[in-house]
Amino acid sequence: MNILAIDTVTPLLSVAAAGPSGTVALEIDSGSSHAERIVEAIDHVVSLSGFSARETELVCVPSGPGSFTGLRLAWSAGRAIQLASDCRVCPIPPLECYAYPFREWRGAVLSVIDAKKHRFYIQCFRRGTAINEPLDLDAARAASLVDEAERILITGPDAEFFAEEFSQALPVSDVTVIPNGGHGMALSYVEFANSGRVQYTKSIPDHDGPVYVRKSDAEENYSGHRNIFSGS
Structure with missing residues (x-):
């Protein structure tokens, strides 16, 4: 099966493809310029994997x-690929994906994104099972998700930054x-999609969309201005 994966959750643009010529992955530290690099990156990995974007x-x-912005970009790119190729779509929960390699860990696994x-x-897992839905917390409140007597593993793209603040709270x-x-x-x-833990669907419109957890800056600014004018 020709598989294309797109990750734009962090400042690192990551794309991967698995096809008849093998599996190829590419990471580009593009900061806030994912949109300018994503098409070229997709074409590069699918070509090396032995298929075209239309053959996905x-x-x-x-x-989410x-x-x-990253989530919207990934879904827009995924929708374009799906419309061009009539392929199936597999939404991947990043926090669960980060924690998946540690599903046998005896203790709490905290999967985090800045x-x-x-x-x-943040999301907490024990033996591969999610204990909570993805949350938007500071490190002090995140400490309530674990027992200080248990072994704790922190993972994800911003694990080290979180660990610094977490150590002060707990x-x-x-x-x-x-x-x-x-x-x-x-x-x-790609590996997570092949694990059987997620379901494929025929098209992106079959999904409600990504999980944002937090409002966008524009929504928060609008809400703040509205409260000022309403006096609340």
Whole structure:
């Protein structure tokens, strides 16, 4: 099966393809310029994998949470691929994908993405099972998700940054930090899609869209202005 995966959740643009010529992954530190690089990146990986974008049979996109702009870009690119190829779509939950390699960990796995403003998108797992829905929390509130007596593993693209703030909120000794995000996460999407933990559908319109968890800056600014004018 010709598979294309797109990850734009973080400042690192990651795309991967698996086809008749093998599996190819590409990461580009493009910052806020994902939109300018994504088409070229997709063409590059599918070509090396032995198929064209129109021959894609499954496209994997992040279901969220993550960067508002990044999620919209990934879904837009996925929709374009789906319309051109009539392929199936596989939304991948990034936090669960980051935690998946540690499903046998005996303790709590905290999967995190930096949500800015000293807050994090976070989800806790124990033995591969999610304990909570993706949340938008600061490190102090995230400490309530775990027992300080248990072994804690922190993973995700911003694991090290979160661990620094988390250690101040919950000074425990048995903490392992493995920042697996940002290293071929699109390739991990391909592996996760093949794990049987997610369902494929025929088209993106069959989904409600990505999980944003937090309002966009524009929505928050609009809400703030409306409160000022309403006096609330």
